Amino acid sequence: LKVFSDANWSASAVDLIKTGIAPHILIQSTKPSLSVLHQAGPDDALAEADIICGQPEVANVLRSTNLQWLHLTSAGFTRYDTSSFREQAAARGLCVTNSSSVYDQPCAEHVFAFMLAHSRRLPVALRSRAANGSNEWTGLRNGCSSLQNKSVLILGFGAIAVRLLRLLGSFEMRIVAFRRRPRGDEGIPTVSLNDLPGPLALADHVINILPENSDSIHFINEQRLALMKPGAVFYNIGRGATVDQAALIAALRSGKLEAAWLDVTSPEPLPENHPLLNEPNCFITPHIAGGHENESESLARHFLENFQHHICGTSMIDRIM
C-alpha cells in the first residue's frame, strides 16, 4: 500500500509511521500542510495513494482514484463537511477518519482552564497586589465564584463534550447539551434546535464546540445572544466562523455577557485593531486548545492504530464518513 501524507510530522513521528506500516511505504508530500487552516498545493504523488493521511485539499482527494481511506490529522473537518463531498465519498466507498481521540482531552482541559481562570478571576487577580482587607481585595474576593452548582450548556456533542462531561463531573454542575439529532445515549439532558431557547436562557456557562459547516455559520448570532442569561460567560473552542463576532462584541459591551473566552476567531489571528482584541472581558488564545506535548507522535500513533484496523478490516476509530 502507498500511504501519502502531507502532514508536517516531526522526525520521530515519521520514524514511528515508517516502522509501523512497513512493508507498506510512506510517501511524504514535498509541500506539507502546516495546519488544518492552511491549504497545501496539489501533489503528484497524492494521485497514486491508497491511503492519505493529513489535510489534503478536497479536489486532490477526489482525483486519487486508488484511494481507500482518508485519515485527517485534525479533529475539525470543515473542508470535507459538505453534502457534495459526503456523497462522492459514499459513492466510492471511501472511509474517512479524523483525529478526535488525539484532541478531545487537551481541548476539554483547555475549556476547563478557561472556566476556572474566569471563575477565579485570574486575569485581574494575577495583576493585582491588593492588600488584605482593602476595598480592591474585598471586591476581588467577592468577585470570585465557584463552578459548583452552576449550569452549563454545551453546544455540539462530540468527543470533546464527552471528555468535558467527565472533567466537570466532580463539580456538581447542571449540564445540558445541544446537538442536531439527540440520540438519547448522551447521559445528560440533550436538546435539538427547537428546544434550545430554554437551556440557553438558564446557562451560566455556554460552551461552543460546534464544527464549522453550512448549518453552523454564525450559529451564535444576535438573536441567540439575546436569549442568553444576563451575565453568562461564553466560550468557543470550536470554529470562529460559528460566531457572529459583531453581535458578540455588542453583547460584551452591553454587559449581557460577563465575558467571552475564545480559542478560535474569524480570521485567525484577528487583524490589528480588531475590536475584540480591545474588549476588556474578551480573552483569546491563538487556536491552541488541542496542543499537547509530543502532539506529532500522538497523531502518528493514532494513525497507526487505525492503520491496523484498516489492514484487518476491523472497525475504525473516529470514523466520520
Next chain:
Amino acid sequence: LKVFSDANWSASAVDLIKTGIAPHILIQSTKPSLSVLHQAGPDDALAEADIICGQPEVANVLRSTNLQWLHLTSAGFTRYDTSSFREQAAARGLCVTNSSSVYDQPCAEHVFAFMLAHSRRLPVALRSRAANGSNEWTGLRNGCSSLQNKSVLILGFGAIAVRLLRLLGSFEMRIVAFRRRPRGDEGIPTVSLNDLPGPLALADHVINILPENSDSIHFINEQRLALMKPGAVFYNIGRGATVDQAALIAALRSGKLEAAWLDVTSPEPLPENHPLLNEPNCFITPHIAGGHENESESLARHFLENFQHHICGTSMIDRIM
C-alpha cells in the same frame, strides 16, 4: 448567651446571625478585624462573651473568663496554633472551631485553576496572537500539556486536600499526600516526614496547603527544593511563611522549578521591587483563594450551624481544639 464578634460582617450576614441566634444576643466589636492577617485591638465587650466568633487576639480570648466556644471565621488559625494556647484551651474546656468547610471548595478550585492555567500556558497564550503554523504557534501548542497521567504531591492533608482529591479524580493523576501523622484513611498513599523525599522527587506538581506554625516555617527550603523533580511546578495556597522565598527565587532562576503559582506570600502584599514580582515564571494572586460570592453570608450560615450544635451539645463541625 452573649455572642461577641469582631468579624467584618455584611449587613445581611448580621441579620442572618441575629435572627439565627435569637433570643441570644450578638455584640459586635467596635473595631472589626478585616482579615485573618490583621490584629484588632482589645474590646471591653469581649471580656464578658460566652461565645466569640471572628479573629480575636489570643490575649483577649484568654481574658474572657466566661468563654465556652471560640469560632474562627477563617480556615487558617496560625495565631492560636501554639502549644501554650492549646494547653490553656484544653485546661479551660474551651471548644475551638474554624471555617474550613466554607473555604475548602473555593481554595481547591483556586489551586486547580492555577494547575490548568499553567498546563494550558494561559499567561503566555492570552497575550499571543501567533498565526497558525508559525514557529511561535507551534512552540505554544507543544508547550501545552495535559494534567492527565501526571503526578501530584499534596503537602498538608486537611479539608482543602480532600476537596482537591475529588476535583482531580477525573484526571487520572497519580496523587500522594504528606501529613505529619498519616492516619491510613486518606484514600491515597500518604507519607510522613521521613518518607517525603521519595514522592518529592517524583511529583510534576507540588501543592503546598500547609498551615503556618512553628513546625512549618520555611518548610519549603533549599534542601527540599533541591529534592524536587527538575521542571516541577510549585503551588502555594497555604501560608507564605512556609516557604523560604529566597530559595524559591533561586530554584526558579536556575530552572529547577518550571514555575511557581502563589496565592500567599510573606509579607502580603510583597513590597515593590521584591524579586518574586519580577520572576517571569512566578504567578501571584493576592490571597483570594478562599474568596467566593456571598462569603460573609456563607460564613454566617456556617457559624449558625455550629451554634445549633453548641446549644444541643452535639458534635461541632470543623472543630480544631
